Amino acid sequence: MLFNLIQDVLLLLFLISAFQVVSQRHRDVYGFVVRKEEKVVLDGSQGLTTMIGRLRINDIHINKPDVPRKAAALTFDQKGHTMEVETLSKGGRYENNDYIIGGQRFHFSLPVNNQFRLSGMMPVFFTIGFIGFKAYCMYQEFPLTSMFIIHGILIAYVLLSMILRSDHAPIIESIFAIFLTYYIEATLYPALTNSEALAGCLRDSLIGVGVYVGMALIFSNFMKLDVNKAIGKKSLHQYLRIMALAGIIGLIVLNIVLAKVKYGAYNWITIGGMTFQPSEIVKLVYLLALVVPQRQLFNDRTNLIYTFGMTSIVFAYAVLIKDSGLLMQLGCLFIISVWLQNTDLLLIAIIILSTMVGAKAILKLSSTAAYRFTNWMGEGNTIFQILTGSGSLATHNGYGYQSVHALVAAFSNGGLLGNSSFDTLKGVMAANSDLVMGLLAQRHGAIFLFIMLLMVMLLIYTTFNSLQQQNRFQQVMTALSIAGIIFAIILNMGGTFSIIPLTGVVLPGISKGISAAICYGGMFGIICASGVSSSYYKLINERKAGMTNE
Amino acid sequence: MKIITKMKLQLTAMLILTIVMSLLIGLTPVINKKKISEHFYDYIKNDRINNLVIKDAKGAIIYDGGFSKDELTRESTFHVVGDLNGSLPSSLLSTYLSNDANISLLDGYHSEQHTINLTIDLDMQKAAYKLLKSSGVNGTLFVADYNTGEVKTMVSTPSVDVKSKKKAADKAYLNKAAQAYTPGSVFKAIAVGALLEKSQSYQSLTFNCTGKYEEVSCSSAHGTVTLEEALYKSCNCGIAKFVSEHLTPEELNSFAKKAGVKSTDLMVDYPVKAGEVDANDSIRWSSDGQSKDLVTPVTIASYYGAIANNGRRQTFYYQKSNAKTSAKRIMEFRTSLFLKNALTKGMTNWYSTRFNCSCFGKTGTAETGRGTDHAWFVCSLTDTKAPTYVVVLMLEDGGSSTNAIKMTARFVNNTILGG
Ligand SMILES: [Zn+2]
Numbered sequence: 029m030l031f032n033l034i035q036d037v038l039l040l041l042f043l044i045s046a047f048q049v050v051s052q053r054h055r056d057v058y059g060f061v062v063r064k065e066e067k068v069v070l071d072g073s074q075g076l077t078t079m080i081g082r083l084r085i086n087d088i089h090i091n092k093p094d095v096p097r098k099a100a101a102l103t104f105d106q107k108g109h110t111m112e113v114e115t116l117s118k119g120g121r122y123e124n125n126d127y128i129i130g131g132q133r134f135h136f137s138l139p140v141n142n143q144f145r146l147s148g149m150m151p152v153f154f155t156i157g158f159i160g161f162k163a164y165c166m167y168q169e170f171p172l173t174s175m176f177i178i179h180g181i182l183i184a185y186v187l188l189s190m191i192l193r194s195d196h197a198p199i200i201e202s203i204f205a206i207f208l209t210y211y212i213e214a215t216l217y218p219a220l221t222n223s224e225a226l227a228g229c230l231r232d233s234l235i236g237v238g239v240y241v242g243m244a245l246i247f248s249n250f251m252k253l254d255v256n257k258a259i260g261k262k263s264l265h266q267y268l269r270i271m272a273l274a275g276i277i278g279l280i281v282l283n284i285v286l287a288k289v290k291y292g293a294y295n296w297i298t299i300g301g302m303t304f305q306p307s308e309i310v311k312l313v314y315l316l317a318l319v320v321p322q323r324q325l326f327n328d329r330t331n332l333i334y335t336f337g338m339t340s341i342v343f344a345y346a347v348l349i350k351d352s353g354l355l356m357q358l359g360c361l362f363i364i365s366v367w368l369q370n371t372d373l374l375l376i377a378i379i380i381l382s383t384m385v386g387a388k389a390i391l392k393l394s395s396t397a398a399y400r401f402t403n404w405m406g407e408g409n410t411i412f413q414i415l416t417g418s419g420s421l422a423t424h425n426g427y428g429y430q431s432v433h434a435l436v437a438a439f440s441n442g443g444l445l446g447n448s449s450f451d452t453l454k455g456v457m458a459a460n461s462d463l464v465m466g467l468l469a470q471r472h473g474a475i476f477l478f479i480m481l482l483m484v485m486l487l488i489y490t491t492f493n494s495l496q497q498q499n500r501f502q503q504v505m506t507a508l509s510i511a512g513i514i515f516a517i518i519l520n521m522g523g524t525f526s527i528i529p530l531t532g533v534v535l536p537g538i539s540k541g542i543s544a545a546i547c548y549g550g551m552f553g554i555i556c557a558s559g560v561s562s563s564y565y566k567l568i569n570e571r572k573a574g575m576t577n578e
Numbered sequence: 579m580k581i582i583t584k585m586k587l588q589l590t591a592m593l594i595l596t597i598v599m600s601l602l603i604g605l606t607p608v609i610n611k612k613k614i615s616e617h618f619y620d621y622i623k624n625d626r627i628n629n630l631v632i633k634d635a636k637g638a639i640i641y642d643g644g645f646s647k648d649e650l651t652r653e654s655t656f657h658v659v660g661d662l663n664g665s666l667p668s669s670l671l672s673t674y675l676s677n678d679a680n681i682s683l684l685d686g687y688h689s690e691q692h693t694i695n696l697t698i699d700l701d702m703q704k705a706a707y708k709l710l711k712s713s714g715v716n717g718t719l720f721v722a723d724y725n726t727g728e729v730k731t732m733v734s735t736p737s738v739d740v741k742s743k744k745k746a747a748d749k750a751y752l753n754k755a756a757q758a759y760t761p762g763s764v765f766k767a768i769a770v771g772a773l774l775e776k777s778q779s780y781q782s783l784t785f786n787c788t789g790k791y792e793e794v795s796c797s798s799a800h801g802t803v804t805l806e807e808a809l810y811k812s813c814n815c816g817i818a819k820f821v822s823e824h825l826t827p828e829e830l831n832s833f834a835k836k837a838g839v840k841s842t843d844l845m846v847d848y849p850v851k852a853g854e855v856d857a858n859d860s861i862r863w864s865s866d867g868q869s870k871d872l873v874t875p876v877t878i879a880s881y882y883g884a885i886a887n888n889g890r891r892q893t894f895y896y897q898k899s900n901a902k903t904s905a906k907r908i909m910e911f912r913t914s915l916f917l918k919n920a921l922t923k924g925m926t927n928w929y930s931t932r933f934n935c936s937c938f939g940k941t942g943t944a945e946t947g948r949g950t951d952h953a954w955f956v957c958s959l960t961d962t963k964a965p966t967y968v969v970v971l972m973l974e975d976g977g978s979s980t981n982a983i984k985m986t987a988r989f990v991n992n993t994i995l996g997g
Contacts (some may be wrong), residue, residue, distance in 0.1 A: 029685040075582055084580075085580060087580060151896035162708070292724075366875050367584060368584050368585065368588070413615055416605050417606045418607075418609065418610060421617070435617075436614060439606070439607040439614055439684065440614055440617075441687050443681075443684050443685045443686030443687075444684050444685075446689060448685075449689055477601065481596065481599075481600040485597065492593075495586070510589065510592070511588065514595075514596065515592075521599065521603070523601075523846050525601060525602075525603045
């Protein structure tokens, strides 16, 4: 109980300091400050890439018939400390940090931000303290030195992020590392009731944490790489999309050929002794395929065919394996990418409408989903009662069995601070994957559950503020990744506590599983890369005004 | 709309969704407080019975997270252990589950193993059950240590097999050791105790039994009997005369009460039914254990144990954690000595060859008014080579006291002394 109290206090200190850091940085801007004559038209909050053209989607739009729909994308070259102009259509002209178009002259300069603050490092210190203390707590239950190796990886990850990123406090990395300490706990769960399972659990959690952190590092660095330059201009996303298509088809074939029915789902495959779900990885690859930087999703026939073809394939796959949770997640990614990358409101409306109709039709097709839905509703409940779990509680011997156990574990059995045991969910399948939050709430108490929800809010808030520090490709990737993660969290936590029907979606960063580690590790990595590079951060703090060496 | 604005809108929507979800999660336990706590108590109940271990006096397992696989163990211990439906409110499982679990607001409920050690001897329990079952008559056998208060055997037939789905026999859910029955002659020791507690001079009373005295009758004329002889020869007329002449109904009632007839707490951890004695109706029949008298086998064991224990009654217990060491004096030493000697003479004269150790005891045949009799036999072992046990056997509706003695002797010789 005392251990749980200390953990809660450390987490609250982290939350308070992180909220403070993020709200301070809220005022900072990173994009070009643009002046038309002497008047400021953009304050830098548009992100690292400034789009110029006739369409309203552009950061600077000039309503003149001779101006192209999209004229140019102006980006600050972080390495060369120069402005890089990507001309999309003829009509404009670049001249000494000025861009002249439609008879108007726009002046670009770097913004001025506040200096580096020491308080920005506080969240990281609390995170490292928390992970260290958590390792000590786990050691009380499993006195094995190898226990410290797993937590050591996390501390090294957070420390490395802090050292390599002087530009901003690595708050997303910290949240991710804190989540992973609970991943370790959930993965070790069977060992608490059966000590013989310890070696296997320890290996699983080591591999899982390794994969999570590895994927995060790979994707976070991939986002920072200027791959466009390495493989030829404007071709990055095309390469990426072809690779993504091949990857998805490969995964689906793998699934269909090797799948064995496990836990009632037709999507588990075993390769080299490791069991995982290809459907998890499909989410990540589909996300990569949906990004069309500097373009609209349906602006030409190739893009249109590609996007719809890809979407049809993954949706058909989700229907084939009868995974309603996957279908909803893919639908969410699709809708958000259409919403972000198109200007045509009618088109957006059609897409959203057809997706909703499709979802409803599929709910009728899949008996499991329909069963879950009707049981979650219960009989004769008001909407408010349904949304607070009354339906599930009425059917505790059938559908509600799992969520009732999770509710009891979280709210009655754990008390406010948790009882450090797993008893309520002992006999419940998926206690450390789908219902992991019930399990952790029992171990750490109801207060912890709300700290966890606050962490999710902090994650969104932090992403909110670092989005504008990026170029468009990164922005779209980040927006889709955060959507993928948050939607999964809502489906999982909502399902666990009967706010919504159970969908079998795991909790990113916390639930046990290697395939989820690959998928959400990648998504976390993409979000972690949000924010500007350290060199740019240093530069804008050194310069008082203007970007040229005046 | 600019892409960055769209993204901010998207994130704002996600933030609002998360906040709404958090609120709903927070409201869930409030809205469903009653239902969640119902499930919680269900869970706790299951968890507690899964973590419960019941052991007998020698450490043999009676219950270990579930009922024993051995049918004989289950049936012989049913009236002690009880079942999970609370069919026996006084049983171990029922009282265990009705005690509050340790739940705190701060750290909730902790699942932990709980072991209950009994003073009951499983081997004796099984032997007693087999003995009663083979007799063809329903009844109860109760054995306790009158010196320490430990209950060694508490068996009642018919019993229930908790794992069987068959309908239980009539009255199977009653623990007959704790139910009150017409005591018959075993009550005489209480009546004599009442006389002597008033005055030890009554020891020298005599009476000439012709087979009938007022409304009371004997099966045959006993001739001239002393108080001692009236007791061990079980002379109804003699006891009736002595008591009715020298005691008021209130005095008999009062001593019967002191002897524990109306007590429910003779066993600290198992409430027994309060008996009855109303000498106002017919003091003569009352003194012979007929009329309205109702006494539980536990009370009889407690009283005869007190006689063996020099007038001091030891409170019984069957869970080791309830051990009580203090005994309560319910009669003078001289009274207990007189009763012990009288009852020993009876045993020596008629039944001594049946028992492999010295003991004193009393038979009883109680008319039920239904044409059948309750047969009683109670004896306290007084041999130095035997444990200080008091044994009560009661055969309900249709037993004969001869049969009761035979069965008790078999139990004492084979199980208590032989085991
Ligand atoms: Zn007589």
